[in-house]
Amino acid sequence: MNSSLILSITTFVYGAAAFLYIAAWVFHKDALGRIAFRTGVAGVLGNVAGFGLRWAETYQLGIGHAPLSNLYESLVFFALAIAVLYLIVEKKYGHPTIGAVAMPLAFLAMAYASLSPNISDRIQPLLPALKSNWLIAHVITCFIGYAAFAVAFGLSLMFLAKREHDSPQGSGWKMPSPRVLDELTHQMVMLGFLFLTAGIITGAVWANSAWGRYWGWDPKETWSLITWFIYATLLHARLMRGWQGRRAAMFSIAGFGAVLFTYFGVNLLPGLHSYGSM
Known part of the structure; x- marks a missing residue:
């Protein structure tokens, strides 16, 4: 399994987390909020795994560098930073309804990176x-x-x-x-x-x-x-x-x-x- 596939799956995990946060907000269901948080954590783990694997793939190609050099890679890291920061805020302050606006932003960043036909996920030399x-x-x-x-x-x-x-x-x-x-x-x-x-x-x-x-x-x-x-x-x-x-x-x-x-x-x-x- 390559990094692009893992990150594409992560996109849908973030999407599921965003949907669950919105549903928990609309229907006032604490259980949905707890599931949304766990789904968000799963998305972060997938994001980290995909980012780390892409870094390793650059070394396999003989051009080893941190995967932060183009629009695709920066969007992947942007989504990760948003999700991690939001989950820390939720854990510290205990306001899961904020996830209804924060987690969709992480999803949109990943969706744009993974699904836009104008953005290449090809690993390139620096x-x-x-x-x-x-x-x-x-x-x-x-x-x-x-x-x-x-x-x-x-x-x-x-x-x-x-x-x-x-x-x-x-x-x-x-x-x-x-x-x-x-x-x-x-x-x-x-x-x-x-x-x-x-x-x-x-x-x-x-x-x-x-x-x-x-x-x-x-x-x-x-x-x-x-x-x-x-x-x-x-x-x-x-x-x-x-x-x-x-x-x-x-x-x-x-x-x-x-x-x-x-x-x-x-x-x-x-x-x-x-x-x-x-």
Whole structure:
């Protein structure tokens, strides 16, 4: 069994977990929530196994490197980071309804990687610019940051839904309170901001090693900086002006839009990061 097959199976496991979380939320069934959590853990184990096997396959092909060098591989790691981060949040805070918005994001990342006809799962040699020990540090930090922003995005959607549909008598949804959703969103944004900052720093060091300059206003670099400023503005506004609630949720959603453009949109533009579209 090769890594691509394992990861394709993992896609459907994540899909099953997402469906179970949504069903548990809609029908208020704790038993479904517990099954959903176990299914999510199974998806993570499959994701780790597929990622590790793909890494081993690169050595079998004589081009050994971490499988983080193209769009397919980055999506696989993105899905893994989202799922792991969400399951940690659920285990720590005990709010399984968040899985109804978080686990579908992991599923969509894997589905796009595994099922899109425009993305190849073929293992390829590293481009010259990618042959650096900074590859793992840069990509992992960036995508843990992206995953935290993805979870914050899901929490923000839940916050807006809770505010829209809740009433003094309660809507009957087993959702965290707006206060809890707002605080968790803030924590995820802080985590994502720290890792994105680390990703930008390691990327700058890597760029100096590969191209002889720390910063060159490449489209990916520029949009990474724009994304960083959006989340920095949100954190500053919360600290200095007490931004909470709806404004913070809307800003979080806008920030994740910038993340998606940084990840996917700039691949349509010419630049040194164009390998990301492979």
